[in-house]
Amino acid sequence: MSVLEAIDLSIRFGGVQANRDVSMAIGEYEIVGIIGPNGAGKTTLFNLITGFYPPDSGRVKLKGRDITDLPVHRRAGLGLGRTFQNVGLVKGATVRDNLITAQYLQADYSVLGGMLGSRTSLATERVLRSKADALADALGLGDLLDTQVAGLPYGTLKRVEIATVLATDPEILLLDEPSSGMGPEEAHRLGDTLLDLRRDFGLSIAMIEHHVPLVVRICDYVYCLDFGELLVEGTAEHVRNDRQVVAAYLGEDPDPEVLELERQLDSLVEGD
Amino acid sequence: MTVTREDTSAVGRKPPPARFRPSPIGWALRGVIWLGVAYLVLVFPLSRPAGDLVSYTTAVCYGIVALSLNVLLGYVGQISLGHQAFVGLGAFTSAYMVTEQGQSFWVGVLAAAAIGGGQALVLGGVSLRIRGLYFALITLSYGLVAEQNIFQIQELTGGGAGQPAPKPELFNTEWRYYYLCLAFLALVLLVDWRMMRSKAGRSLLALRENPRVAATFGINVRMATLFAFVVSGVFAGLAGALIAHNDTFVSPDVWNFNLALVFIIMTVVGGLRSRAGLVIGGAFFALMPYLIEKIPGFTDLLAKIPGPQDLTPEIAPLVIGPLLLLLTLIQFPGGIGQQLRPITRWLGGRKFDLHDRGLKEVQITDVRA
Numbered sequence: 001m002s003v004l005e006a007i008d009l010s011i012r013f014g015g016v017q018a019n020r021d022v023s024m025a026i027g028e029y030e031i032v033g034i035i036g037p038n039g040a041g042k043t044t045l046f047n048l049i050t051g052f053y054p055p056d057s058g059r060v061k062l063k064g065r066d067i068t069d070l071p072v073h074r075r076a077g078l079g080l081g082r083t084f085q086n087v088g089l090v091k092g093a094t095v096r097d098n099l100i101t102a103q104y105l106q107a108d109y110s111v112l113g114g115m116l117g118s119r120t121s122l123a124t125e126r127v128l129r130s131k132a133d134a135l136a137d138a139l140g141l142g143d144l145l146d147t148q149v150a151g152l153p154y155g156t157l158k159r160v161e162i163a164t165v166l167a168t169d170p171e172i173l174l175l176d177e178p179s180s181g182m183g184p185e186e187a188h189r190l191g192d193t194l195l196d197l198r199r200d201f202g203l204s205i206a207m208i209e210h211h212v213p214l215v216v217r218i219c220d221y222v223y224c225l226d227f228g229e230l231l232v233e234g235t236a237e238h239v240r241n242d243r244q245v246v247a248a249y250l251g252e253d254p255d256p257e258v259l260e261l262e263r264q265l266d267s268l269v270e271g272d
Numbered sequence: 273m274t275v276t277r278e279d280t281s282a283v284g285r286k287p288p289p290a291r292f293r294p295s296p297i298g299w300a301l302r303g304v305i306w307l308g309v310a311y312l313v314l315v316f317p318l319s320r321p322a323g324d325l326v327s328y329t330t331a332v333c334y335g336i337v338a339l340s341l342n343v344l345l346g347y348v349g350q351i352s353l354g355h356q357a358f359v360g361l362g363a364f365t366s367a368y369m370v371t372e373q374g375q376s377f378w379v380g381v382l383a384a385a386a387i388g389g390g391q392a393l394v395l396g397g398v399s400l401r402i403r404g405l406y407f408a409l410i411t412l413s414y415g416l417v418a419e420q421n422i423f424q425i426q427e428l429t430g431g432g433a434g435q436p437a438p439k440p441e442l443f444n445t446e447w448r449y450y451y452l453c454l455a456f457l458a459l460v461l462l463v464d465w466r467m468m469r470s471k472a473g474r475s476l477l478a479l480r481e482n483p484r485v486a487a488t489f490g491i492n493v494r495m496a497t498l499f500a501f502v503v504s505g506v507f508a509g510l511a512g513a514l515i516a517h518n519d520t521f522v523s524p525d526v527w528n529f530n531l532a533l534v535f536i537i538m539t540v541v542g543g544l545r546s547r548a549g550l551v552i553g554g555a556f557f558a559l560m561p562y563l564i565e566k567i568p569g570f571t572d573l574l575a576k577i578p579g580p581q582d583l584t585p586e587i588a589p590l591v592i593g594p595l596l597l598l599l600t601l602i603q604f605p606g607g608i609g610q611q612l613r614p615i616t617r618w619l620g621g622r623k624f625d626l627h628d629r630g631l632k633e634v635q636i637t638d639v640r641a
Binding site: 100 | 462467472477487491
């Protein structure tokens with residue numbers, strides 16, 4: 001059974017059909033890759049699934065439950081975690097503070113109790129802190145706990161971000177270009193990490209990824225998007241050898257208008 | 273486990289560096305400074321006349337106002353241009369409860385805090401769908417509405433005559449009341465400190481920097497912003513009540529837009545997200561007219577400046593304030609708090625480090641509408 005299903009998602013931004021009838025499914029403990037040229041609508045698909053945009057049509061189902069109308073933070077509470085293309089972290093805080101902040105939903109005490117320093121809140125805070133330390137250790141970030149996030153190298157930021165999303169206690173992880181800013185070796189090690197995480201945390205993962213060797217190595221299933229539509233799906237091997245996919249990457253250039261619009265939209269949401 | 277190039281030391285975790293411990297002489301030096309501060313705050317006022325104590329108490333109350341605005345401006349990055357209405361309504365509520373309803377001072381203070389939070393809940397519930405400049409505009413309009421309508425309601429405010437606000441029985445001298453206000457300031461500081469060390473405060477800092485990321489952490493961004501607004505309102509209402517009973521009289525015409533400006537300037541100049549800076553900033557602006565009066569001959573000099581009105585030291589915060597604001601925004605976005613940070617850290621038992629600017633350094637972009 002799929003833990004996450006996107007059914008015929010469509011969204012239009014002005015004159016651009018960013019996603020048209022895109023369907024995808026992630027099975028339990030599966031790693032699914034989403035590839036496609038720039039401007040193909042991959043991040044838009046993530047934004048639809050996580051609830052940042054309401055789709056014009058189509059549904060999103062999490063473990064069989066329709067979550068299309070739920071706000072972002074409620075979806076997070078149901079076990080949907082995501083990372084961002086341009087690193088979703090609180091940059092002014094330390095790595096540890098990020099990891100503790102991300103455990104917001106596990107901080108099981110009343111807001112008022114926290115403000116008055118109740119016994120439960122203090123005890124819970126200690127638990128959150130040790131969990132943050134453990135997670136950082138698990139991802140090889142133990143030495144950086146007290147370091148401010150802003151100023152860390154990009155590849156490290158991506159790892160910190162993965163640790164942060166894990167802190168939200170997700171069942172499904174949506175990773176937006178986790179290997180960007182990493183060299184080939186580092187990307188290879190990221191692959192190992194993701195396989196470990198799937199095993200240790202029982203995760204199902206969907207990742208937008210440009211680094212083809214990584215996709216081929218760890219993805220059980222791959223979707224290729226182009227111009228907002230699903231081009232091909234299948235096993236990594238199958239998709240890689242598909243003539244249409246090769247054409248999409250090497251053949252025609254992506255529409256510059258689409259690229260520009262997506263960039264503008266991104267900056268609009270960022271500035272929000 | 274995998275190791276990236278940047279953190280090659282991740283295999284074995286480095287033992288944490290030995291924590292700095294001051295020498296006995298270091299502790300003694302810190303103790304002397306602490307005693308000096310304690311003397312200035314706790315003992316020095318005893319030797320002053322009652323009139324001065326009123327100014328000192330106002331300074332303490334302005335510290336609470338600065339902490340109140342900081343919750344909005346410093347923690348969630350929203351600006352309120354109508355905070356004088358929040359404080360003012362608190363003042364009138366308490367005065368009304370005590371004078372018209374015959375309730376005790378404590379009931380009045382509680383009611384003021386509740387009304388402060390309540391109006392923030394209503395105003396924020398309606399208007400916090402929008403952020404930034406437009407939210408600021410709504411608070412600005414609210415301030416003007418309060419000034420021209422709510423504060424003119426005869427029953428609540430006594431109309432143009434104002435509302436008497438007697439001091440509580442146990443604290444009926446200026447000195448005793450000063451210590452009472454200090455206790456309230458300590459309470460607000462404590463709550464603020466615990467808030468920032470618990471999930472509520474962390475969620476505010478996260479959403480200020482990046483609401484999208486905060487949402488993926490499971491934080492309900494709008495509710496958290498509204499929560500901050502309510503906390504700010506409660507602090508403001510409390511400060512208002514304390515100011516009312518300090519002056520023993522609330523007049524409707526002091527709660528104007530000038531005051532809202534002074535509140536914002538003192539908060540930013542004091543230093544966002546720095547509790548010490550905020551209290552000092554608030555106190556400094558409250559004491560500014562008082563200090564200027566102490567300059568020999570200066571008041572006479574002011575009176576000689578030709579103009580439609582006589583210049584009084586009362587306008588000093590609005591003349592000096594903007595200059596300090598300019599200096600803060602351009603040179604020291606962290607305000608007084610940032611400048612004092614090496615000293616406050618040192619007083620807390622750390623090593624003296626002149627260049628310690630802290631992790632949560634205030635950027636100029638933080639101070640935005």
